[in-house]
Every structure is written in structure tokens, then in C-alpha cells.
Amino acid sequence: MGLSKHRRLRRREEFRRVLRDGNRARDALLSITAADNGTPDSEPRYGFAIPKRVGGAVTRNRIKRRLRAIVNQTDHPRGWDYVIYAFPAASDATSERLAQSVETLVKRLRSGGRNRRTEQRARGPR
DSSP: OOOOGGGBOOSHHHHHHHHHHOEEEEOSSEEEEEEEOSOTTSOOEEEEEOOGGGOOHHHHHHHHHHHHHHHHHSOOOTTEEEEEEEOGGGGGOOHHHHHHHHHHHHHHHHTTOEEHHHHHHHHOOO
16 A cells, blocks of 8 residues: 555656755755646655665665655645655654654645745855
8 A cells, every 4th residue: 555656756857856946844854845746636746765874775665665654644735746855863753753744844835835946046156
């Protein structure tokens, strides 16, 4: 009962588009970036980025399984793509705490979040 393939971001270009064009919200456990996918009736799609600094393969896969189960049980807005990035603190978090983090961050994104493009334009070139 995992997350079906049509509800996953699978290609590098899909991840890049979300990270480039999306709004971001983060806390101590996770960072979630969300971008409109241009098809308002489509189910939300999710991509997961769990870096090696979070832990070994077993730990990273456990976090991915937990996050897939969490987003599979939630009702996020249709027509959006999400990239969920885990920080090292996520390896010690309970499933309940991860679920709470996902819900809090998605609510924050619905109310605005941080738009990376706007911030980069305001800051100017580096």
C-alpha cells in the first residue's frame, strides 16, 4: 500500500522544476517545497530527498517509507507537486512527529510560504 507511481515525482527535471519555481517551508525535521503543476484536477505528486548525512541506507529508506505512508493518508490540494527534504533530526523522530511536521508545513505553504524566485530577485545577483 505504497504511494502509486502516478503520485510520485520520478524524473530529475520534475524535482528541479519544483525546487526552482516552488514555495518553501521548513522546520527542524523537514523542508517542503510546493509548486503548481499546471493541471488543477490532477492528484498531488510527491518527491522525497533524503541525503546521506541523515544516516545509512536503512535509516533513509525507513524515513522515506514513513513519509510515503503519511502523504498517502493525507488530503493535500490537487494540482500541486511537493518535494520533501529530510534533515538529520528526522532520523530520530517518531512517525507522529513527522506527520505533524508535514501537516504544519503544508498549511504554512497554503498561506504563502517563501518564494525562492522572488527572494533571489530582491537580493540581486550573488
